[in-house]
Amino acid sequence: MFAGKGGNASGRGRRITRIVALAFAIALMATQAWAHVERASYWPDPGPDRSVRPATGGAVPSARSLFTALRQKPPGSTRVVCQGAVPNRARLVKLTRALRAARRAARRRARARKSEAPAAQAAASSRRGKRLKRQLKLARRKYRRGARRNASIRRLRAEIKKARAEGYKFRPSERARKLSKRQARRLMRFNTRLLARCKYREIQPAVTASGNNDRVVILPGLYTEPTSRAQPTQDPKCAGLKQQNDRQTETGENQSGAVSYAYQVKCPNDQNLVAVMGRANGPGEDPQPPLDERRGIPNLGPCVRCNLQMEGSGVGADDVVVDAGRVESGNGGPSGAKKDVGIRADRADGFVLRKLTVRHVAEHGIYILESDGYRAERFKTFWADEYGVLTFVEDHGLMQDCEAKGSGDAGLYPGSAAETGEQSTEGRRRYNQEIRRCDSHHNAAGYSGTAANGVHIHHNNFYDNALGFTTDVFTAAGHPGFPQDSDLIENNNFYSNNFNPYLAGSDVAPTIPVPVGTGLWIAGGNHNIVRNNRFWDNWRRGTMLFAVPDATVCGPPEHQAGCDPSKVSTSFNNEFHGNVMGRDPRGTRDPNGTDFWWDEFNGNTGNCWYDNTGKAGNGASITSTPANLPSDCKTSAGRGGPLQEAELGNCLADFSVGTGACDWFKTPAEPQ
Numbered sequence: 001m002f003a004g005k006g007g008n009a010s011g012r013g014r015r016i017t018r019i020v021a022l023a024f025a026i027a028l029m030a031t032q033a034w035a036h037v038e039r040a041s042y043w044p045d046p047g048p049d050r051s052v053r054p055a056t057g058g059a060v061p062s063a064r065s066l067f068t069a070l071r072q073k074p075p076g077s078t079r080v081v082c083q084g085a086v087p088n089r090a091r092l093v094k095l096t097r098a099l100r101a102a103r104r105a106a107r108r109r110a111r112a113r114k115s116e117a118p119a120a121q122a123a124a125s126s127r128r129g130k131r132l133k134r135q136l137k138l139a140r141r142k143y144r145r146g147a148r149r150n151a152s153i154r155r156l157r158a159e160i161k162k163a164r165a166e167g168y169k170f171r172p173s174e175r176a177r178k179l180s181k182r183q184a185r186r187l188m189r190f191n192t193r194l195l196a197r198c199k200y201r202e203i204q205p206a207v208t209a210s211g212n213n214d215r216v217v218i219l220p221g222l223y224t225e226p227t228s229r230a231q232p233t234q235d236p237k238c239a240g241l242k243q244q245n246d247r248q249t250e251t252g253e254n255q256s257g258a259v260s261y262a263y264q265v266k267c268p269n270d271q272n273l274v275a276v277m278g279r280a281n282g283p284g285e286d287p288q289p290p291l292d293e294r295r296g297i298p299n300l301g302p303c304v305r306c307n308l309q310m311e312g313s314g315v316g317a318d319d320v321v322v323d324a325g326r327v328e329s330g331n332g333g334p335s336g337a338k339k340d341v342g343i344r345a346d347r348a349d350g351f352v353l354r355k356l357t358v359r360h361v362a363e364h365g366i367y368i369l370e371s372d373g374y375r376a377e378r379f380k381t382f383w384a385d386e387y388g389v390l391t392f393v394e395d396h397g398l399m400q401d402c403e404a405k406g407s408g409d410a411g412l413y414p415g416s417a418a419e420t421g422e423q424s425t426e427g428r429r430r431y432n433q434e435i436r437r438c439d440s441h442h443n444a445a446g447y448s449g450t451a452a453n454g455v456h457i458h459h460n461n462f463y464d465n466a467l468g469f470t471t472d473v474f475t476a477a478g479h480p481g482f483p484q485d486s487d488l489i490e491n492n493n494f495y496s497n498n499f500n501p502y503l504a505g506s507d508v509a510p511t512i513p514v515p516v517g518t519g520l521w522i523a524g525g526n527h528n529i530v531r532n533n534r535f536w537d538n539w540r541r542g543t544m545l546f547a548v549p550d551a552t553v554c555g556p557p558e559h560q561a562g563c564d565p566s567k568v569s570t571s572f573n574n575e576f577h578g579n580v581m582g583r584d585p586r587g588t589r590d591p592n593g594t595d596f597w598w599d600e601f602n603g604n605t606g607n608c609w610y611d612n613t614g615k616a617g618n619g620a621s622i623t624s625t626p627a628n629l630p631s632d633c634k635t636s637a638g639r640g641g642p643l644q645e646a647e648l649g650n651c652l653a654d655f656s657v658g659t660g661a662c663d664w665f666k667t668p669a670e671p672q
Contacts (some may be wrong), residue, residue, distance in 0.1 A: 040290030044372035057372035076213030082198035083221035084151025152219035171439035220319040231269035278348030294480035307350035325360025337362035397433040410448030411440035421454035421486020431456040451481035467514035472523035494519035515664035524548030524570035542592040547601035573606030582615030600641035608633035
């Protein structure tokens with residue numbers, strides 16, 4: 001059924017059973033995953049687009065300081081969104097202009113007449129100037145009183161007071177950041193200036209009115225976007241803009257069609273609470289059926305909202321909340337979602353998102369798609385039924401200083417990251433996305449990266465999930481980049497991933513099959529490096545590595561470039577070294593159930609484990625399956641692991657058809 005080295009009849013039988021079980025599980029995940037059917041997606045051109053000035057794409061965009069938002073100097077304009085009544089500035093502006101005009105007139109008369117001006121005229125001019133100054137002072141006082149009563153400013157004042165007393169955080173594990181008196185005063189003054197420019201009470205109209213290089217600044221408040229919420233789902237006016245995607249055939253299950261980019265442009269709030277549609281529709285037709293080669297977006301239109309920056313103007317991410325569901329749940333569940341996506345940035349090259357919280361969505365809190373160059377920082381996502389953050393087919397991206405909690409799939413998900421690793425066609429290898437200083441916890445999985453290549457993940461905390469971290473090739477169709485390869489996973493903490501979302505009454509409804517009590521797994525991946533991390537208190541296993549034969553993900557009707565049902569393309573050349581297992585950062589023993597687990601798939605080569613330390617602070621205290629893991633990458637070769645193969649087959653079949661033969665979905669006993 002597929003090519004491999006060695007093996008006997010019973011071994012081939014076990015592998016066939018595993019393929020069938022995987023196919024059932026994948027089919028189930030495919031039907032559960034989307035309320036809308038998503039379009040086939042393509043990697044953007046990695047080079048900068050110079051039709052926009054400054055150029056967009058080609059690099060991670062820089063973030064512009066909040067305090068530059070009101071500068072008149074281009075590029076771009078700023079639109080301000082706020083809540084509550086904005087005090088009238090008409091009299092304030094009128095008096096300011098009148099006083100300036102009076103001063104200019106006085107200077108002109110002084111120059112013309114020099115010292116010969118009649119005393120009475122000079123005195124009258126002086127009296128008028130003083131009167132205007134008094135009136136302006138009173139007008140300013142009245143405006144400040146009105147501003148203090150504004151809902152956004154009241155919320156900011158409360159958050160500043162709290163930040164001054166207790167500090168504030170962008171993620172639970174970091175030390176509280178302090179806000180100085182000077183910083184607090186500056187932030188309040190600038191927000192008061194922003195309030196004077198506020199013309200929007202909802203975010204979407206401000207985004208819609210924006211163009212290339214523009215900014216949307218959101219004052220503190222809870223934004224439920226009532227206009228967007230009221231837009232119909234599966235709007236009949238856009239039904240003609242659906243198209244075929246990867247999974248569809250002429251007699252396929254999704255004959256209703258996938259939501260095309262043109263659909264999103266015409267009906268941006270059908271699926272999304274806030275939609276940033278970065279480009280106009282292309283001038284031609286999208287290829288149907290979709291192309292297998294995914295480098296370069298076909299039928300790409302010109303930039304209309306590239307280099308857009310969207311940011312909250314408060315102290316931290318908690319001050320601006322975008323809520324797509326049940327507001328009463330706060331930062332917890334249930335979501336009660338009214339829209340699938342909280343904030344969508346689609347073909348929005350150079351997109352920057354900062355300092356806000358997104359919560360209660362049916363699919364993804366933040367969704368960045370087919371965009372070259374993004375920066376998402378100082379944000380939080382809570383209770384997304386699928387992903388807290390989904391970036392798909394992205395290049396030149398950065399996520400940092402964030403928190404993701406309550407996701408049914410994964411808190412952070414860079415899916416199908418660009419092929420810039422082992423399969424790069426650029427003549428070099430590079431990391432196309434970076435994720436750092438984030439806490440992802442209380443999700444089914446902390447991190448997931450199906451077919452995600454060349455991602456650098458470092459200095460994060462993955463804890464209180466069922467599975468801390470997964471990179472995989474389970475779903476090939478719709479996920480270009482097979483086989484997954486070339487991640488660098490270093491200097492992270494994977495601990496206490498023992499949350500069981502499969503129990504009745506769980507506040508998180510899982511949409512993926514993962515083994516409760518596991519720090520990390522590579523479920524079909526090549527050339528990944530896992531180094532200098534800490535794994536502790538994961539009651540089942542610290543790490544798992546196993547192969548996924550191509551036939552499980554690209555047999556008919558599935559298809560994907562690079563996938564051949566007759567081959568085994570994963571898992572080869574993965575390295576685990578320098579990791580500390582079973583000891584927390586203070587040096588206290590807190591063991592994993594088993595530190596390292598490998599399926600020993602027959603024919604896999606290049607996988608190795610070396611220079612790792614166990615709970616006793618030495619290599620001898622490492623626990624593993626098999627007992628002796630290969631340490632030499634050049635000579636490592638799988639010889640087959642019957643017990644491991646049986647476990648994988650049983651568990652994936654159990655998730656799809658409920659055989660009851662798997663214990664993945666039960667909480668393991670805590671290791672002694």
